[in-house]
Amino acid sequence: MTGVAIVGAAECDLGRTGRSILELQTQAVTRALADAGLHLRDVDGLATNGISRFSATQLADYLGLQPAWCDSTFAGGAVFPMYVARAAQAITAGQCSTVVISYANDQRSARSRKLTGIVEEGTPEAAFEAPYRPLYPISYYAMVAQRYLHTYGLDRAGLAIVAVAARERAQRNPVAWTYGKGPLTVDEVLAAPMISTPLGALDCCLVTDGGGAIVLTSLARARDLRRPPVEVLGYGEAITHTGMATAPDLLRTGAIDSGRRAFARAGMRPADIDVVQLYDSFTISVPLGLEALGFAAPGEGLAATVPHNTGGGGLAYCHPGQLGVLLLVEAVRQLRGECGDRQVPGARTALVHGTGGIFSSHATVILEADR
């Protein structure tokens, strides 16, 4: 237990919005504060990235805030569970009392997504990997998937089931990008344009605008606010590599250590978790992640039964470049029992796992409804 709780959660507009990043950020922050029954003037801590070099400072300026604490750590999509850990520590230490964690991206409206990623000059990757023209990040996930299929004697159809299941769950989430598009079939996934074998276009997460925000404060204060508090029970992180040739074993990701650390801090085990929100950047991320976090034995992640990615995830709901904050929003809603047709009955505990880069950075948060 950390004694810190999430008291507000919201999405900004999703999909193709025609709005700028800072407009979407403003929506996310003000909606999450309204959900909590709080106001901008209550915010004294701010964590965000993806706006500019000075992201938290930039957003503070835009919203007229002068926070006592901020964080703009950049670790790809893993960073939002990391912000939760740092916010819990800052609140506990008395450095601030009310933290907003937010993120938004306009990548679909701005048509800004590049399949080749960004190669930063002067890095070892620029010298020793870029000459081989890997697609970043998909070629790395593709090599993980190839190794996974080889090791466990599976074929592409096995992974396609992950995309089919994500589409099916998104049909119960009215704000999902693929809501109302009906079911997806394994054959459709297999017939989609090949990008980097064995991953085709429908093995990849969406490219959409979107984002969201959550609000954290002390559990004691949370109990006086309008929403049922969701307590942060534990967290853990693991940082493993940036290069595509560093990891000695493609199938042993940092999620193993990140999850183990979070469970230890929470004093819990995988069997204690009612619902999982896991970063599904590509189909392979789901079985491998569920195995690493202890919800299935190695090679059996495709058959894991724990409810996960209930809103449709990055594959079928929304993927604004970094999914992490929206995983937290869905977890909070599940623990409050607000999810309607897609509600996991009686969910009291949730695990959120974010992944950044090419399985480079991992962060896990364990949450519990305070009812």
Add this chain to the structure above:
Amino acid sequence: MMLQHCTKCRKYQFYPRPICTACGGNTHDVAASGTGTVDSFTIVHRAEEPYTLARVRLTEGPIVLTHLIDTPDPRCDQPVRLVPGSEPPVFRRDDGL
């Protein structure tokens, strides 16, 4: 293809760095034997001509990112050999010849 070899703990390292990351010791450069196995691979189709990107696990231990050429049906764990004189270095299937 050059590797670093630690003068203290004898570990091989790629890519080059000022220290051995296993023990902090000094390294010297040695030519790779040029043999290894395919750890994994992916055929990149989003290109004018598809190419096979691979992680090759060198016999000395380090893994390198490279291309496989003249290897029409690549498999994980398949033996491969450095193509002499290739720059950047690429590998092809090792038929044991």
